[in-house]
Amino acid sequence: MSENQPPEILAARDVxxxxxxxxxxxxxxxxxxxxxxxxxLHVTDGKIVITGLGKSGHVGRKIxxxxxxxxxxxxxxxxxEAVHGDxxxxxxxxxxxxxxxxxxxxxxxxxxxxxxxxxxxxxGILGNLRGPLAREVDVVLDASVA
Numbered sequence: 001m002s003e004n005q006p007p008e009i010l011a012a013r014d015v016x017x018x019x020x021x022x023x024x025x026x027x028x029x030x031x032x033x034x035x036x037x038x039x040x041l042h043v044t045d046g047k048i049v050i051t052g053l054g055k056s057g058h059v060g061r062k063i064x065x066x067x068x069x070x071x072x073x074x075x076x077x078x079x080x081e082a083v084h085g086d087x088x089x090x091x092x093x094x095x096x097x098x099x100x101x102x103x104x105x106x107x108x109x110x111x112x113x114x115x116x117x118x119x120x121x122x123x124g125i126l127g128n129l130r131g132p133l134a135r136e137v138d139v140v141l142d143a144s145v146a
Contacts, residue, residue: 103131
């Protein structure tokens with residue numbers, strides 16, 4: 001079957017198979033931290049705030065949009081803008097999801113004490129489980145990539 005396929009189709013199938021394996025690996029990593037994260041994000045009042053920078057920020061915008069479309073109030077807060085005066089989107093007690101590959105982004109780390117003072121639960125979806133942000137959040141979900 002594959003010998004008659006154009007190389008573009010073969011390449012596309014290879015990409016999809018690689019992604020399928022990656023999703024399977026993430027599924028195998030799920031543990032009690034996932035349940036803790038869901039519990040931390042479950043709010044009856046307020047909204048879920050997602051924050052990140054760079055590519056993580058783009059992903060955060062998509063997560064916020066997806067949560068809203070499923071009925072969970074959510075908003076994206078740009079970390080750099082938040083530390084420079086745009087923290088108003090976050091209200092006391094709103095749980096926060098931090099997205100970071102390195103887990104050491106200065107702007108994200110700078111938000112932690114402010115959000116703690118506001119009584120927020122902090123969830124990190126992080127690529128580096130040994131970074132400083134992993135030590136600061138309440139729950140860490142492993143987003144590392146081989």
